[in-house]
Amino acid sequence: MLRYFFRRFMYMIMTVWLLSVVSFLIIQLPAGDFVTNLASQYAQQGRQVDQARLDNLRLRFGLDRPVYVQYFSWATNLLRGDLGWSFRQRQSVEKVIGDRIGLTAAISIATLLLTYLVAVPIGIYSATHQYSIGDYFSMFVGFLGMAMPNFLLALILMYILLNAGQSVGGLFSPDYMRAAWSLGKFIDLLKHLPLPILIVGTAGTAGLIRVMRASLLDELGKQYVITARAKGLRETKLVFKYPVRVALNPIASTIGWELPYIVSGGVITEMVLNLPTTGPMLFSALLTEDMLLASSLLFFLNVLTVIGTFVSDIVLVIVDPRIRFTEREA
Amino acid sequence: MAMSVKPERAELSAEERYYLASQWQLMWQKFRRHKLAIVGGSVLVVLYLAAIFADFLVPYSKDSRFERITYHPPTPLHLFAEGKLRGPFVYGTTTTRDLKTLRLTYQVDEAARYPIRFFVHGEPYKLLGLIDTDIHLFGVEEPGAIFLFGTDSIGRDLFSRIIHGGRLSLSIGLVGVTLSFLIGVTLGGISGYFGGIVDTVIQRIIEFLISIPTIPLWLALSAALPRDWPVVRVYFGIGIILSLVGWGGLARVVRGKLLELRELDYVLAARVSGVSEWSIIRIHMLPNFASYLIVSVTLSIPEMILGETALSFLGLGLRSPAVSWGVLLEKAQNIASVAIYWWTVIPVLFVIITVMAFNFLGDGLRDAADPYRQ
Numbered sequence: 001m002l003r004y005f006f007r008r009f010m011y012m013i014m015t016v017w018l019l020s021v022v023s024f025l026i027i028q029l030p031a032g033d034f035v036t037n038l039a040s041q042y043a044q045q046g047r048q049v050d051q052a053r054l055d056n057l058r059l060r061f062g063l064d065r066p067v068y069v070q071y072f073s074w075a076t077n078l079l080r081g082d083l084g085w086s087f088r089q090r091q092s093v094e095k096v097i098g099d100r101i102g103l104t105a106a107i108s109i110a111t112l113l114l115t116y117l118v119a120v121p122i123g124i125y126s127a128t129h130q131y132s133i134g135d136y137f138s139m140f141v142g143f144l145g146m147a148m149p150n151f152l153l154a155l156i157l158m159y160i161l162l163n164a165g166q167s168v169g170g171l172f173s174p175d176y177m178r179a180a181w182s183l184g185k186f187i188d189l190l191k192h193l194p195l196p197i198l199i200v201g202t203a204g205t206a207g208l209i210r211v212m213r214a215s216l217l218d219e220l221g222k223q224y225v226i227t228a229r230a231k232g233l234r235e236t237k238l239v240f241k242y243p244v245r246v247a248l249n250p251i252a253s254t255i256g257w258e259l260p261y262i263v264s265g266g267v268i269t270e271m272v273l274n275l276p277t278t279g280p281m282l283f284s285a286l287l288t289e290d291m292l293l294a295s296s297l298l299f300f301l302n303v304l305t306v307i308g309t310f311v312s313d314i315v316l317v318i319v320d321p322r323i324r325f326t327e328r329e330a
Numbered sequence: 331m332a333m334s335v336k337p338e339r340a341e342l343s344a345e346e347r348y349y350l351a352s353q354w355q356l357m358w359q360k361f362r363r364h365k366l367a368i369v370g371g372s373v374l375v376v377l378y379l380a381a382i383f384a385d386f387l388v389p390y391s392k393d394s395r396f397e398r399i400t401y402h403p404p405t406p407l408h409l410f411a412e413g414k415l416r417g418p419f420v421y422g423t424t425t426t427r428d429l430k431t432l433r434l435t436y437q438v439d440e441a442a443r444y445p446i447r448f449f450v451h452g453e454p455y456k457l458l459g460l461i462d463t464d465i466h467l468f469g470v471e472e473p474g475a476i477f478l479f480g481t482d483s484i485g486r487d488l489f490s491r492i493i494h495g496g497r498l499s500l501s502i503g504l505v506g507v508t509l510s511f512l513i514g515v516t517l518g519g520i521s522g523y524f525g526g527i528v529d530t531v532i533q534r535i536i537e538f539l540i541s542i543p544t545i546p547l548w549l550a551l552s553a554a555l556p557r558d559w560p561v562v563r564v565y566f567g568i569g570i571i572l573s574l575v576g577w578g579g580l581a582r583v584v585r586g587k588l589l590e591l592r593e594l595d596y597v598l599a600a601r602v603s604g605v606s607e608w609s610i611i612r613i614h615m616l617p618n619f620a621s622y623l624i625v626s627v628t629l630s631i632p633e634m635i636l637g638e639t640a641l642s643f644l645g646l647g648l649r650s651p652a653v654s655w656g657v658l659l660e661k662a663q664n665i666a667s668v669a670i671y672w673w674t675v676i677p678v679l680f681v682i683i684t685v686m687a688f689n690f691l692g693d694g695l696r697d698a699a700d701p702y703r704q
Contacts, residue, residue, distance in 0.1 A: 015538060026547070029554035147632070147685035149639055151663075152678045158665045257540060264543035268640055272663065282546060283644065286553040298550055302542045309541055 023299040037289040084292035123212025145206030154272040219243035255312035360698040367694020370687040381496035385455040388490035389469040396485040419445040444474030480673035498654035506634040509573035514580030522588030536578040561652040587619040621699035629692035632685040
């Protein structure tokens, strides 16, 4: 099993490296760079642009070097924990990103937990009460949740809250916005978290309910269930002790794609709700071609899911003996 | 020959027909029983037809502006007036400006009744891009106006724009899916057919693509599309971006099926009998996984439609003057304006209906394609 962990870990390192290349190159794709973008902005405002000054800027940001040299210096700095310089914000990327990565991670993980907490029981209910009104209802809500774009749900919930006289948007009350971390600020954060979590989680929950329902239905039709029932085992005990546990395994392996899905949906929700997280920042960095900031954000968002998948794979191996044994043989 | 086959057919019993039915006939029989899938399929047919004949169906063109009628709420249809049936008609409205908020407000003017006329002459257009005509399905006489879904910030009829927007929104999924189909089938086929190191590399790439969140990637890629590109080029650019990220799932299906089929007895039997590789793939394997391909394609279209909507909503996808559902929703970002002009989010209903219809259809097709499910 250790060998498997090691192999899996090496694979993750490979992926992270590949991600750094992809994240960096994609940001380099647009024609021009930050300086040309800046120059066109100045031109729009009718300000004089001095060519020498632009060249100077380019030299200072290292934009005159070939792309692979830029990548190399960005990547080596990354390894040392230095994320580079945000051209636009005129401070280090680390400072700009700061709490935002943490908040995005917090929202994503909380959403993931909520998704499973809600989806699994509903899935079990749907499967054990197949074709009942409750089943149809949950399936309908599930389909709706999958089809409804996150931003619409965000708008609807914000509208309801606005009418109820609640403040919406953001993650902190104005008092705590710029304050340092304290217990009060943390509690304030907890109060603001449910809205984004609910919005981001809906689509994922809908998908998971279907997976859970289908995999439990498969198990319920199997002969060991019939045998157990024939022997007179109580229905609740029977369902929860055997088929549910087996059916949970495919669910556990869905974390690998559930997390990217959540992070992905999070970006839009965060923008609509205007949260101080990575989504809106990535967006503005992309528009202004603030390259190092955008690369770093894209890279971290991706790494977040890669680490999540890695952890879930490890957990899966520990939980599911079948995978454990086939891995040992391999 | 053909003459003698027909009477024989008629004498077959239901059971015999079942055993003689081809795979596609069996699938069709099972599919027909799936009510939701039939509903989903019909809705899609209606939506696509509406997009194709958009010019004819809507009363106004996508760009015609009623400059003095901005943010007009949807016009309700009426049947009765003064207790009598008057056929479908709309009331005219009078405009006043709210002096405090400076917003235009509209009052129903019951004195002005405009009956809805069918097949009326209106703005000229080219039906299907070929036939010059000016006949519209319905409309009202001037100075009356009909805005089924209200008007937008500069006084354009939202209903007309939504139906027109369907052209881009509904077709971009097809463009994206065609591209990811080509990439997916090619790479999946190579992966499953050759196996070995090629297989491993392609599988790793797919896993990599699946493990990264799509929207940030889409955002970054579409930020790379030059701002001054014409609409058509941006449209295909977005299609390519959507498919570049989305082909992984299809490739997996193809590879998995290919590996599974390669080992089956009847393929081995065909090979032993000296059937050529190409014929084996074409006659024996392709029909077997064509159904799975159709299912997977159907289920990946809605993802692309949602992707386009999200990108355009954020302003990084299609842009005005192009009209798509996402572009129409771009103005709906602001909660304050949505709260007042609620009809500006109507385009999203079309997105939801389309995506659900595709999902129902895909589910029905999946059940129908699975020979072990009754």
